[in-house]
Amino acid sequence: MQNFDVTIIGAGAAGLFCAGVAGQLGLRVLLVDHSEKVAEKIRISGGGRCNFTNRDTTPANFISDNPRFCRSALSRYTPRDFIALLEKHGIAFHEKHKGQLFCDRSAEDIIQMLLAECDAGHVTRWQPCSLKAIRHLASSPREISTSSYEIDSDRGVIHCAAVVVATGGLSIPKIGASDFGYRVAKQFDLPLITPRPALVPLTFDEAAWAPFAQLSGLSLPVKIETGNKKDKIAFLEDLLFTHRGLSGPGVLQISSYWESGTPIRLNLAPDADVADLLTSAKATSRKLIANELAALVPSRLADTWVAQGAALGHNWARPVNEATDKSLAALAERLSRWELTPTGTEGYRKAEVTAGGVDTRVLSSQTMESKQPGLYFIGEVVDVTGWLGGYNFQWAWASGFACAQGLAAKLLAPSP
Numbered sequence: 541m542q543n544f545d546v547t548i549i550g551a552g553a554a555g556l557f558c559a560g561v562a563g564q565l566g567l568r569v570l571l572v573d574h575s576e577k578v579a580e581k582i583r584i585s586g587g588g589r590c591n592f593t594n595r596d597t598t599p600a601n602f603i604s605d606n607p608r609f610c611r612s613a614l615s616r617y618t619p620r621d622f623i624a625l626l627e628k629h630g631i632a633f634h635e636k637h638k639g640q641l642f643c644d645r646s647a648e649d650i651i652q653m654l655l656a657e658c659d660a661g662h663v664t665r666w667q668p669c670s671l672k673a674i675r676h677l678a679s680s681p682r683e684i685s686t687s688s689y690e691i692d693s694d695r696g697v698i699h700c701a702a703v704v705v706a707t708g709g710l711s712i713p714k715i716g717a718s719d720f721g722y723r724v725a726k727q728f729d730l731p732l733i734t735p736r737p738a739l740v741p742l743t744f745d746e747a748a749w750a751p752f753a754q755l756s757g758l759s760l761p762v763k764i765e766t767g768n769k770k771d772k773i774a775f776l777e778d779l780l781f782t783h784r785g786l787s788g789p790g791v792l793q794i795s796s797y798w799e800s801g802t803p804i805r806l807n808l809a810p811d812a813d814v815a816d817l818l819t820s821a822k823a824t825s826r827k828l829i830a831n832e833l834a835a836l837v838p839s840r841l842a843d844t845w846v847a848q849g850a851a852l853g854h855n856w857a858r859p860v861n862e863a864t865d866k867s868l869a870a871l872a873e874r875l876s877r878w879e880l881t882p883t884g885t886e887g888y889r890k891a892e893v894t895a896g897g898v899d900t901r902v903l904s905s906q907t908m909e910s911k912q913p914g915l916y917f918i919g920e921v922v923d924v925t926g927w928l929g930g931y932n933f934q935w936a937w938a939s940g941f942a943c944a945q946g947l948a949a950k951l952l953a954p955s956p
């Protein structure tokens with residue numbers, strides 16, 4: 541039997557960070573992970589360079605059933621705080637795009653920094669270590685400062701005053717993702733917002749997609765939107781054609797908002813007035829319509845676009861001056877307001893994150909403690925999902941920090 545103040549389950553971004561802070565505040569911390577290696581998602585993130593935060597983080601960059609929940613933690617541990625930590629460790633970084641910060645060298649720098657912070661807090665780490673059962677032994681808050689949880693592990697029984705669940709979401713199961721956190725929530729009667737893949741490529745009916753599958757690998761800037769007038773959301777980002785559908789930053793962003801069975805809308809030439817351009821071209825040019833379009837979009841896309849005309853009752857494979865106004869207007873409308881309904885997503889195999897999770901209505905926004913005394917949830921297992929661009933790691937740091945502060949306040953407070 542081993543005694544700790546707190547057992548943190550999951551040595552990913554949130555768990556490692558929380559462990560380091562809690563340990564340095566004076567708590568006896570055990571950090572366990574069922575994988576041999578810690579922080580596999582940090583290792584593969586941002587193409588190996590880890591987009592570790594976003595300078596412009598605001599609560600509006602997060603999706604949750606309870607959108608105000610994330611405000612408190614995000615305001616108490618900001619991107620500036622995490623940048624200061626990197627500077628303390630001499631880690632070089634750069635801004636790439638829209639406030640997104642990446643390591644100059646490698647994501648491994650972030651992992652080593654988090655491990656060093658854990659060492660500074662004398663955190664005990666067990667990995668691989670599998671956990672079997674968690675039991676709550678105390679029922680009154682007074683008893684919480686003694687051992688109140690008992691956990692069966694393959695390294696023996698653990699006794700601790702508090703348990704922090706930091707097991708992340710379901711995406712990329714082959715590197716350690718599990719539903720452990722959701723099962724713990726259910727065990728203690730804490731509700732879940734149904735988990736779903738997010739930041740994920742969208743797929744389409746194979747036959748309907750056939751004309752576009754040949755564009756696989758093609759990327760271009762677009763405006764992409766979903767939702768109705770009231771809840772419409774749009775992003776100006778790159779789109780990538782794939783064999784099975786659409787990917788790229790714009791599609792990943794919209795996928796987190798997309799509801800099954802509803803359409804998405806794309807403007808493939810967001811910086812141009814396509815109708816106006818084609819009308820002027822008709823008056824002055826004898827070029828093929830595809831050649832005129834190639835000034836706005838990649839020529840492979842222009843060729844595919846005009847080839848669709850026949851199926852839609854138009855002849856777009858002709859010189860622009862020979863086309864009717866109606867047919868040019870239809871072409872412009874289809875290019876700037878292409879509406880299509882995905883059949884699904886590439887699922888957890890390819891999703892960067894899991895949206896949904898432990899319902900924040902049963903968590904304290906100050907400390908991440910749940911209604912079950914002494915049981916905390918942090919990071920992606922919670923129903924707070926960031927946009928693409930470093931926001932999910934910022935949530936991992938911020939929720940981990942709030943939790944560590946809350947644990948210290950509760951467990952290190954002088955006894956009355």
Ligand code: FDA
Binds near residue numbers: 921
């Ligand atoms: P995380 O998944 O990091 O850690 C959970 C840990 O719990 C893992 O170590 C796992 O092994 C462990 N665990 C699970 N089940 C367990 C069990 N039963 N027992 C013990 N341990 C268990 N975000 C971002 O902001 N910038 C980026 O650049 C990227 N890039 C990116 C790329 C790819 C390919 C993916 C898949 C994801 C990203 N993300 C990202 C998202 C980001 O990685 C993610 O949101 C955070 O890692 C979440 O941190 P957590 O600590 O909550 O979970």
